[in-house]
Amino acid sequence: MNKNSSGFTFLFSSIMVVVVATLLATAAIVLGPYQAKNIRLEKMQNILASIGIKSEAKEVEKIFAQYSKEELILDNKGVPLTEKISAFDIDLKKELDKARTGNADKQLFPLFVFDKDGKLYYIIPVRGKGLWGPIWGYIALEEDLNTVYGASFGHKGETPGLGAEIETDEFQKQFKGKKIFDDTGNFVSVHLIKGGAAPEDPHGVDAVSGGTITSTGVNEMLMRTIKTYLPYFKSIGNSVNKDSSGKDSTGK
């Protein structure tokens, strides 16, 4: 058979494509569970990082279990659900997508309560849009549900050296000690301020130079996601808003 005939070329490419596709599909199925486990461990590492615990992938499961006190699931009105679903396994991406498809009332929001050195920390997962793709992170609040104890951020493909700087310790360290409520108890979130935040600003951190769109994305992500947890924080009652003059803590 002439190997340069159209028939053979067609046959050759068809067989090649089937062989290659089978090979890759097999590999994806065989390796899938290992990859899923890595992603799970990384999520644990990121959550722990928000309360300042650095961990290796080998031991993260143990450390996570040791500090984890409670995992809660809230609906989109901030009411905790009693159903037994693992909060850890909730995919925030899918939950946020529900809002777009008109299923906002079915959204679930996980909240992790951690106990470190006898103090409780409330860890809120956040997710939003950067310049090139999704950005996400975890914000840990102290027991007063106002002071940020720590934050960790991740991204899919922000520009290295610019937007990707949100992943660095230097950037994340800035969040420690910031407040999400102003003096009168209004929710103001923490903002990334272009050109640098004033050192005494309790709500501002330095934005990323050259990463304006990523910074805006972080602002939006924090504002939107933390807001959904406010009714719950109000209901457990030890938030600073109880000291305020009864203003709506959602800042509307």
Next chain:
Amino acid sequence: MSTETTIAPIKVREPREPLFSTRNKKLINDPLNNSNPITVQVLGICSALAVTVQMKPSIVMALSVMVVTAFSNLVISAIRNIIPDRIRIIVQLTIVAALVILVDQVLKAFVYDVSKQLSVFVGLIITNCIVMGRLEAFAMGNKPWPSFLDGIGNGLGYGLILVLVSAVREFFGSGKLMGFQLVPDAFYKMGYFNNGFVILPPMALILVGIIIWIQRSRNPKLIEPN
């Protein structure tokens, strides 16, 4: 292909080349030195700049490239006589892409942190000129075993430069090698600073330049007449 193997035991037994004949050894040795893919053929520079900040990712990257060049050479060489000429490049690209995806999946499953550091660069092995270059220049015209060795050799040659560059960059840039701190804390207390410049990509280019300079001054045959 099958004819080769059936005839071989009867007639060609005696003149048959040993697996590691001088010619075959040359296939591995040459790319390490006189036909190094990076310093002599000047291919694969992009990834050499990008992944050489630390040694560990460089080694993983070098191994990945070696696996891809070796096995794509092997596969292409094995089917070289039945590849239709008109879709030759497409076939090569498909094989390379499939191998790269496999490598990427394996890295994601077993060395997740390294695969995150390498990020897009594993995927970009597909466009690494070394791979396609060796397929066109060698595998399309040689038997599978020499082609495989040629792939290993070129992967090693690429890896050698990567490891050299990354060793210098990690040592001067972060005072470590393979993640172990080598510069004692006492030095830092005395006012020693890690050189931040070495971390930046241009320094990798300068280092590659220095390696090319040293190599050509030792072997003037490599200097092109102008």
